[in-house]
Amino acid sequence: MVDTFLSVPEFFEGEIGESLQSRTETLSLFRELGPPDLCHALKTNGRKDLGSYHYVSGVDASSSATLATYITGLSYEMEHNPSWYSSKNPYKLKGGVYCCFNAFSRVDLRVEVCIPGTVLTYVLNARGERQEATPELWQETYLSAVLRAILYADDTNYRLAGYRKLDPIPTMEHELRFLLAAENLFFKGWQLGSEPEVQVATIVLNHLSSGILKYFGEASRWEQAVNLFEKLWSREPDVATLVARSYLGMNQEVKAVQIMHRALHQNPNNYVLLHIQCDFLREKGKLDWATRLAEQAVSCAPSEFMTWSKLADCYVDAKQYSAALFTLNSCPMFTYNERDLHRLPQAVRTHLPIRPLAAQSKLLDEDSANDNETDVALLRLPAPALRGTFASAYKILTKLFSQIGWDELLKCRSEVFVMEEEYRSSNTNENDVQQQESVGASDTMQRPVPAEFASNQEPGQGKKEAGHWMSFTEKRLCERWLDNLFMVLYEDLRIYTIWRAELAHYQAQSMPFHKTATDWEILGELALRLHRPVEAREAFLECIQQKFSPKAYQRLLEHCADANNVEQTLSMALHLTAYNYRWYADSVYPGSVAMNLFKLIKNEGLSKVSNTLISMRPPQAMLRLMQKQYFAYAQEFRIPGSQY
Structure with missing residues (x-):
């Protein structure tokens, strides 16, 4: 195409400026750090104008000059596009607008550039009114941009198509x-x-x-x-x-x-x-x-989730399991607010170029597996959808399960909470109730009988004034959200049990056990949630045998770095670096790849890690990229271990 950038992603607008208008209309909805920066580009061939945009982070937002430089630098991307020379009417960059959200003052700082010509800087508030960009607002905007790049470097909510990441x-x-x-x-x-x-x-x-x-x-x-x-x-x-x-x-x-x-x-x-x-x-x-x-x-x-969850976690470590469950039930839960993002109008055309070095790496092969037959039961597991305080509470519940098992967990639950049958009829035969609440044989799982719950119970209800501050003389009602988490855990355990039973059966028959790559990826995440790291590693290895999976490589990277396995960590880092580079991530740090490599460098020294990479004989393009990025960064910033 003669109207596209060589290596910068683009979304083309139906109406010029509609992405800017959409951002303006949603400014009042941003609650925390704000969305990624938005860069709008205006192109012309003398007869027709085109508007496109892309997301970006890590650009120096300390002045209008630095943001204007980013926009004008896009001209280089067009002037060096090989298809540019074969067109009689090539497009040129006419100008652009850079938008960066100031999370302190809740305003959008914008820099408009006309090429050649002027640079206009202003601040837009939630009402769409323009204000002057003062030095104080510039500093706030700069720090907001850096914090977004740092905190959301690996945030799954920010894995957006066409999101360019630079070093902040x-x-x-x-x-x-x-x-x-x-x-x-x-x-x-x-x-x-x-x-x-x-x-x-x-x-x-x-x-x-x-x-x-x-x-x-x-x-x-x-x-x-x-x-x-x-x-x-x-x-x-x-x-x-x-x-x-x-x-x-x-x-x-x-x-x-x-x-x-x-x-x-x-x-x-x-x-x-x-x-x-x-x-x-x-x-x-x-x-x-x-x-x-x-x-x-x-x-x-007492109104903070963190204090109750920390106490519940301590009780689990101390093997005071009833106290842990009682305390977990007391946690005040908060509604999870999604990250600040705004929906832009549907692009009429998308341009996601593959940069030459990414193609040369030969480490990416994302289309080698057919996942059309992914197990629907795996896709419907509810646990991956948990967010915020509910996800944190679930981690404590699974930790408790990993220590005492499903049978003991249900027994502990019935000791702490009023069960549904007990609540409905106090005259029910006790043995019958216990029979209903127990699980079956070790090779089967029954759904847990519901506990009676209260949706509006105050945190700490049941706290005693005399004696030990957390007294268990009476059962309490189970919160609805915790009752739901037991069902989430049941679904995780049910699928996990089926998986391990099927695998054992096929192995006993010396038969191959077939799953799609996506199945293996989900099973790996499932095993991690249930604190089964060995089974998780096996699943992720099976996954990457079939296709390139950034999630599986990421999990294996963490495992290998924790085990201080230099060669395997470098292998995983190579694949993830190629993937990140393919999807316009030029940033080195912060990020999980850099963090895990720096862990190796701290333990083994930069020389050993660097020499090990050379001995692995990766593609030259990737060797140069790894050395240029991570190893040069380690020396520049004097990461521990970089001196030897």
Whole structure:
């Protein structure tokens, strides 16, 4: 095509500017960090104009000049398109608009470029009114853009077609700019919102603090985080939680304990700090002490999901299973809000070019498997649809199941909650009720009999004033959402049991066991949910034998990196890097591939990891890309292990 970019994705508009209008109309709906940046391009061949757009993140949004440079740089993509020269009326870039959402002030900052000619910068609020772009708004916009790139690097909700990802912090100079902006705006971070498990964002629990911790923590570069947080600590005592967490990341435990001790004397009700101390003690095997701290955190913040879920998790570790189930039922659940995205008008044409290096890698073969016969029962499993607090609660429930099994879990459930038959008739014969509630033989599974539930029960209901604060003298009603999670777990276990029984049967008969690649991918995720890592790895390996699956490769990458298997980790990283590059992700870090490779470099040293990759003799294009991206980045930012 003579009107397309060589290596940049595009969605062509039916009416020029309709993507910008759609974004304007949905500005009032954005609640947290906002959507990815939108770049609109206007092209002309002298007789006809065309409008197209694409999503992008990682572009330096610190000034109108940097955003204008991104737009004008698209001209290079057209001027070097080979088909350009074969046309009598080639299209040229006439101009463009770059849109970047300011998550602090809830406005859209836009830069309009005319080629050649002027650059117009303005701010658009939720009412569609234009405002001046002040230096303060620019800094907020810049930091918002960086945080989106950091926090949503691997977010499945942001796996959008035509989404171009660039490095948000490509050099140390850019990192200094990020640190300065983070310091200046730190105490406004609560305005950005927080993770879905947090009910009320605070100074230390918000997207800004999470972005800082993720950026420095996943690369094991905690010193920079400590330097920033210690400066802020002098202005706000609660920042001690972030200082202590960073020192623990550096393995300076004595320093961290001293900070926690001092901070808790100043504010004994700091539940975030109590949680950090709780996790520290759990790692040391001091489960009783950790549980007492988790109980104290619940008393400090009884309306937060995090405090109740942490306590339930501690009870599971301490093998107090009835208490764990009782506490899990007390968790206040929040409605999950989807990530900020806006629906754009249907594109009349889509251009998703394959970049030459991606084709040269020879590592992608996504169409080698026919998944038309994917098992419908697998596709209908409800667990993958869980989000936010419900997904977190389900993890605790599956952890409890993995320790005591299905039979004991149902028994524990009937001891804690009023069962339906008990509720309906107190004169029911006790043996009959127990018979209805029990499961069958070990090779079968019955659906759990419903517990009686209450949908509007207050968190902590049933808490006793005398004696132990969590008393179980009476059964309580089961929340509707927890009753539903038991059914979700039942479906997971039913499918898992069928899978393992069928596999054992075929193996006993020395017969091949056939599943589609998508079946294997879903089964791998199912096994992970049920804490069966060996079976999960087997399923993911079966999956990638049939087709390229980024999800399966991602799970195997994590497994191999945790096992410190250098060659296998590099193999998985090669495939994922080729895939990411194919889909316009030029960013190195943050991201799971970089994080797992940096873990290897920290443990084994950069020289060994680099030499191992060379010895594997990957395609030259991929070898150069890996060296240029991850290894050069490790040296530039002095990742631990890069010096040897």
